Amino acid sequence: MRIAVLLAALLLGCIPASARADDAASVAVAAPADLIVELVLNGVGKPDLVPLRVDGAHLWIDAAALRTAGLSLDTPGAIDVAALDGFRSRYDPLNQRLLLDAPPEFLPVQHVASRRATRTPTTADTGAMLAYEAFGYHGGRSTSASLWTEQRFFGNFGVISNQGTFRMGGMGGARYVRLDTRFRHVDEDRLVEATVGDLMTNALSWTPSVRLGGVQVARSFRARPDLITTPLPRFAGQAAVPTGVELFVDGYRQSQTQVQPGRFVLDDIPVVNGAGAVTVVTTDAVGRQVATTVPFYVAPELLKPGMTDFSAELGKLRRGYALDNFRYGRAAVSGSLRHGVSDRLTMELHGEGAARLANVGAGALWTPGHVGALRGAVAVSRRDGVIGHQITAGYSYTNRRFAIGAEHNIRSEGYADLGTFDLARWRGRGSNDRVSGSIALERVGSFGAGYVDARSRDGFRVRLASLSWSKALGPRISAFANVNYDVDRAQASGQVRLVMALGRASVHAGVSADRDRGAVMQAGFSRAIPTQGGLGFAADGAVAEDGAGYGQANVGWRGRAMNVELGASAARSAASIYAGVSGALVMLAGETFAAATVPDSFAVVDTGAANVPVRYENQLVGRTGAKGHLFIPGVAAFYAAHYSIDTLDLPVDNTAEQVERHVALRPGTGAMIHLPVRRTRSVMVLLSDANGAPLAPGGEARVANGDASPIGWGGLLVLDRVVASGVELDVVRADGGTCRARVAVPADLPSFGRIGPVACR
Template sequence: MSIRAIVRPGHQYPLYYRGGLCLLCLSTFNVQAQEYSSLPDAPRAAPVITNAMFYLTLVVNGQSDGQVVPVTYRDNAYYVEAGVLAKNHVHTNGQQGLIKVEDLPGVKVKYDSSAQQLILQVPDAWLPKQDVGGGNLMNYTVAQSSTGLLLNYDSYYTDPHEGSRSVATWMEQRLFSNLGFISNSGTYRYNIDTVSGEGGSAVQDRYLRYDTFWRYSDEQDLISYQLGDFVSNSLTWSNSARMGGLRISRNFALRPDLVTYPLLQYSGTAAVPSTVDLFLNGFKASSNNLNSGPFTLTNVPYINGAGEATIVTTDAVGRQVSTTVPFYVSNTLLRKNLSDFDVSLGAVRQDYGISNGDYSDAAFSGIYRYGLSNYLTLSGHTEATQGLALGGLGADIAVGTWGTLSLSGSQSKANHPPVATSDVVNDQIVRPNTPGMPDPNQDIDNPLGTNVTDKKDGSQYTLGYSYNSTLFSFSAQRASRTVGYQDLTSYTSNTRLSRKSDQATFSASPFGSNNGTLGLGYYDVQAYDNSHTRLVNFSYSRALWGQSSMFVSLNKTLGDNGYSAQLQFIIPLGSDISLNAGLARNNNGHYQQQVGASKAAPTDGGMGWNLAYSGGGDAYQQADVTWKTRYATLQGGIFGPQGNIPTGQT
């Protein structure tokens, strides 16, 4: 019997109440004294469990899938089925059935009764390797094609102040289906007025065919097939050839989400589930979750050049580990085991843009590139036609974090030496001339009767180096050829290659990235007749207020007295209107002022216009209007020297 009395401290109870309470307490004490007159028996010890079956959650290196698995406890040891252990990346050394976990080498076991978990710690090498960043590429959707016919055209009418009125229409017909597409393009010229050409003969209306071909692309294998007219692919140390025939080539453009060059890679190990953050040159590039175990970070593929990466791993309790590594990414290399190729078989096309179908003898051109490692890409090139055979090898090498080195060597053997200077046809191949660089056609414009050789064999060697970083970029390249060296383009077109060419370029932002970019260039071309063209170039560009910008350049041909220069400002005015103004100087010291304004026609339809004026010795003016609709684009305007302005409409 037990009676509890509640006494409130500080409360004054009546005297009779307090007396009764004392008697009650004495009575209670006597009752309890009688019940516990002797000591109770000692408590019995809990029974020792030597064999039991537990249902626990398995935790391996801090990671669990949440599933409850049977665990046998026997003689102070834990036994788990081999299949359960293997599923959780625990190596069982080929054992089957129940396995004593403590006996596995490298495994530590702990039982957490409160969480009902069996905690295992295994070597990090047992856990699966994680590739972090590979899933950041764009989703790939297989292209679909229906059957249809496309007719494309661009018609141009001109009415010069002096000369014949004419209409020139560029046309393309394209038939497409899931079997590829067939395309034909060309230009028809119609002379409204009868005029005479060279020799007094009348200029004839004519159709000039450009290209006719069938092309099919295999997106699974990244291969394109083309039958008809095409331009063969080339390496940095070889030339392309315009041919007619069959071309089979690797086409990485079919999958723009694929990155063909080696990416930034970092390997590490996470002891517990963590988060990894990647910072490139101080800017956060990505954040990913990690499981326990080794991982490889291959993230942010769209970078090029040198930089610094900082990798920060953070575990569940906030502990961080930071690692900084330098890197260099070069898009001139191929990833390990990746290959690229182009095989072209047919005939070299001649007089393109002059005649409809003038082809030489049968010819072959092929290139191949292979990523032997992430630091070495090998390349090969071969050409052949009747009377000519050529072969060459090259390599692109990553020099650690110090840039990329490129080198190559080629050998040619022909039935006849390069054509004599008097036989060179200077107008057969006209290469585009880039402002500020030596004229690429200068190597075929030589005095008559000089440098005739009887050498039928020749060689070419190239050496190049490039380095890009956020601070500056530098590149240098040399190409050297002996007098007897010929390739497919020169052998079939009566042109000759230059003897030697050197070029070096440098760009930097010495005043900070917000204060413009400075560029320097040096170019030296030694033509076939040993004449030199040496040129230096200086340029500077920077952003001004808003979206406006400025550009200045200076070109100097060494050995000449003159120089050319240009200063230009571009100022957006809003509503897609921009204003440009500048000043130009030619080698003879004549200056020309330039001013213009334009408004781009909206892509979804609407009106656009363009106004331009150049003052000085060769005054020039232009005005045109563009109107875009869903069916056609119409353009009309006037242009030409001041006082002699023809009109044109398209």
């Protein structure tokens, strides 16, 4: 009997404990209480403590505290979260927490950008450059030579440049022909580029581009590589708890991120141009995964909604380009405007005019869903009272395996623009139709087909059809074949070619055929010049059906200072030889550097020490010279490139103050990238007072950079990382007095050498 009573008591005692575990608030807080608790919203703890009033089953909290935590609530004052529809709340007295689960629609929308590039301000130092390309030719009884040069002066103000060619031999004798002279400046804050001098008008896909001598103001999106101008896919979802999100584009993972509870939007998903599919995989805390696939189509010609691209030019038409130095025609004006209306529509406007000519037009680019891109434009002109028009329409579609494009352009007899209005014989109707397509089949290869039907204004018509095929036959061998057919002349031509890769070299052989030469057997061997410089060569030969032979060969060499090329060719009884050399000389920071390529932008890494390894974009590009400089050509403008030095090979007494930098350069300019390396030593200094007695121990000496060192017995002071020029010391003596000392370090003093006594006054 006693045992039964004890068991019953134990069971009755267990029931209240279980109830407390399930509903802590109702047991722990019997009367209304004002508390300060941690807010845990959908499993995520918030950093700020919030006031909470617990009154039985009611949990009152100020709405402002909930809005601070990220909830979208319009109700003012205190809110009973236990009574909110869709909310789940529980007070945890043991940990002093309010556990609140809110529906996703009350949580803030999170915008997760797949690309988080940041803008880096550009830099440019003042300097000059002389680029050159010399070429000589001799064949039969003809000998000629030419020298192309560009003179460039640059700095923070912009770039002033002049290009021209000096020719000798041939029909024109010896003369210099000026090509282009201009000043160019880019305003990175406004994304505007201004050009004064010789220029080309910026054209739309349905307008021509002409050369002017004048002024141009245009949008420059390239000044902001971090700016995405094309509408990219977006994906929206929601999460009830902290969730991992993985992004796959056409089966390849592009990014992985973590989102908090609530709605989220993946912006600017990085994709390829054309059609594809984005798959978003969400994984919650317990490992449950949900995959959602969304198709997309990206047309790179579209602009994001609200973005505007423009170009405006005013000047005189250039005439006799590459023939005359300063021949300009009539005054002209031209302007183009593109504006992103929506993710699927971009509108275009264009206008141009001159004396006796006016031309205006409008166009649009539209992507109707995932089926490709449509574009169209209409332009109307008036020349000498005659009105004409031009109509352009096109369609394109691209995916990973298939692409097709078509375009139709027709011009009426009276249509004119800046490229044709002052040509007396440039009249008559004209049209141009083009259709092309390609498809990649994994086992068969890649096929391409095209058809062009062009009618010029003088009535001449050309209709050409082509078909091509290519396939990799193995890891080193590939095959290529194509057939062309001239519809109007009823002539066909074709070729078949095999190419075998042999490391840096390759060999090829094939056969071609046409009506004029018959069958021609071809073979060749080539080796490309290594990227870091060196020797390359190529040789090709062919034998026609009638036994005639053709051949050519060339040898090229690229060094750090220049490029050199030699070549020869022979056809039947004629032979010719040629030679060329090219490069550039750059003047920057009082030093001249030679480069093999003509750089748009370039950098000079300055370490102040010789033989320091330098890396550009994590690739070793060389070692600094005797003056501590290394010239790096071919730097991409506006891109924040990574420059660094390798400190592992530095002597033990050398210290790098900075080992890496990210620097963006302006186009056509150069800059010094300072990564200073200084020779430092640890030295022992004996400090004495003005009377020559050693300073008492217990004081300290502080150098200019703030480092302090204690003074030991006999006034001994040990200094680390002392530069060759010496150091200034601010000394606090053991008795509290102060004095200053100047320590000069001899150039031949070894590390941990002794200096002194040095008077501290």
